[in-house]
Amino acid sequence: MTADLSQISHSELVSLSRQGNRAALARLISKIERRSQDTEELIGALFQHTGNAQVWGFTGPPGAGKSTAVDQVIRILRARGHSVAVVAIDPSSPFTGGAILGDRIRMQQHASDPGVYIRSLATRGRHGGLSHATKEVVMALDASGFDFILVETAGVGQTELDILKLAHTVCVLLVPESGDSIQVMKAGLMEIADIFAVNKSDRPEADKLVRELMLMIGLAENASRRGHAPPVLKTEAVRSQGMDALVDACIEHGAHIRKTGLLAEKQTEFLAEEVFDVLSEQLRISFVSSMSSDTGKQLIKELLEKKLSPYQVANALSGRMA
Ligand SMILES: Nc1nc2c(ncn2[C@@H]2O[C@H](COP(=O)(O)OP(=O)(O)OP(=O)(O)O)[C@@H](O)[C@H]2O)c(=O)[nH]1
Numbered sequence: 001m002t003a004d005l006s007q008i009s010h011s012e013l014v015s016l017s018r019q020g021n022r023a024a025l026a027r028l029i030s031k032i033e034r035r036s037q038d039t040e041e042l043i044g045a046l047f048q049h050t051g052n053a054q055v056w057g058f059t060g061p062p063g064a065g066k067s068t069a070v071d072q073v074i075r076i077l078r079a080r081g082h083s084v085a086v087v088a089i090d091p092s093s094p095f096t097g098g099a100i101l102g103d104r105i106r107m108q109q110h111a112s113d114p115g116v117y118i119r120s121l122a123t124r125g126r127h128g129g130l131s132h133a134t135k136e137v138v139m140a141l142d143a144s145g146f147d148f149i150l151v152e153t154a155g156v157g158q159t160e161l162d163i164l165k166l167a168h169t170v171c172v173l174l175v176p177e178s179g180d181s182i183q184v185m186k187a188g189l190m191e192i193a194d195i196f197a198v199n200k201s202d203r204p205e206a207d208k209l210v211r212e213l214m215l216m217i218g219l220a221e222n223a224s225r226r227g228h229a230p231p232v233l234k235t236e237a238v239r240s241q242g243m244d245a246l247v248d249a250c251i252e253h254g255a256h257i258r259k260t261g262l263l264a265e266k267q268t269e270f271l272a273e274e275v276f277d278v279l280s281e282q283l284r285i286s287f288v289s290s291m292s293s294d295t296g297k298q299l300i301k302e303l304l305e306k307k308l309s310p311y312q313v314a315n316a317l318s319g320r321m322a
């Protein structure tokens with residue numbers, strides 16, 4: 001375990017991480033986060049080991065109790081003998097002020113447990129969605145042998161919806177005071193939720209929100225669910241009420257998607273998306289270098305002089321980049 005990690009090959013790093021070496025895993029993730037030249041080789045070394053973990057997403061409005069719930073889910077899955085990795089996305093977001101510290105303190109009880117690994121990622125994609133790096137970090141955790149990977153996303157816009165491109169099971173946490181259920185419709189949460197948890201159910205109006213959600217689910221017809229209407233559960237994460245039922249609902253959803261073939265469809269979609277992300281990243285890098293070349297500068301000059309249209313410039317560049 002004392003190997004100098006800076007000296008070893010990428011495949012050795014992956015292999016150490018798979019043996020449970022957390023320093024190797026941390027290094028692997030940092031490299032992926034940095035988008036270094038090494039990423040291609042690293043993903044090449046770990047890809048064959050992916051595809052075994054169940055990925056659960058936890059999303060919902062800021063302060064809904066996602067981290068508290070994730071903390072309980074870790075405890076329950078550990079008690080059932082599973083290993084668990086957690087990725088908290090974008091905890092530095094202004095919407096979640098101070099959450100990094102909060103999460104660290106709350107989840108500290110798991111720090112000495114070798115079956116738990118927790119990582120915060122301050123990465124956000126170029127268009128506000130989940131970044132390419134985030135998806136590859138999940139791949140690295142999957143390849144490292146974790147049974148479950150829990151992803152917490154701060155409930156802000158696109159990141160919230162993008163969890164669908166990463167998680168097999170999406171759990172949306174709401175709180176009674178988060179406003180009426182119309183907000184759920186507007187935010188597109190109805191389409192992404194496999195399970196609703198009405199957290200802070202110790203507060204008044206929890207039952208009202210549960211009723212409204214059930215009504216909306218009854219009205220919404222979503223063929224892609226294949227007979228899986230999202231259950232609405234009442235939870236109180238701080239006192240661990242309803243949390244076993246939430247874990248059971250996630251496990252049941254996992255079994256449902258395996259049985260119906262939806263899991264295979266999701267895996268295909270996720271991988272196609274990964275290839276698209278790789279292509280986009282390559283194109284962007286290639287574009288940036290083309291722009292600084294003499295030809296690139298000349299094309300931009302002609303664009304400014306209106307001798308060429310943006311499409312003509314794009315065509316000229318893509319011809320060169322192909
Ligand atoms: N009353 C009550 N408070 C809760 C419950 N669950 C969580 N909280 C509290 O709500 C606050 C926010 O909880 P977090 O778990 O940090 O919420 P979060 O959704 O992760 O927040 P962000 O990551 O900042 O979006 C904390 O003070 C929790 O103790 C609950 O069931 N009932």
Ligand SMILES: [Mg+2]
Pocket residue numbers: 066067068096099103152
């Ligand atoms: Mg949180």
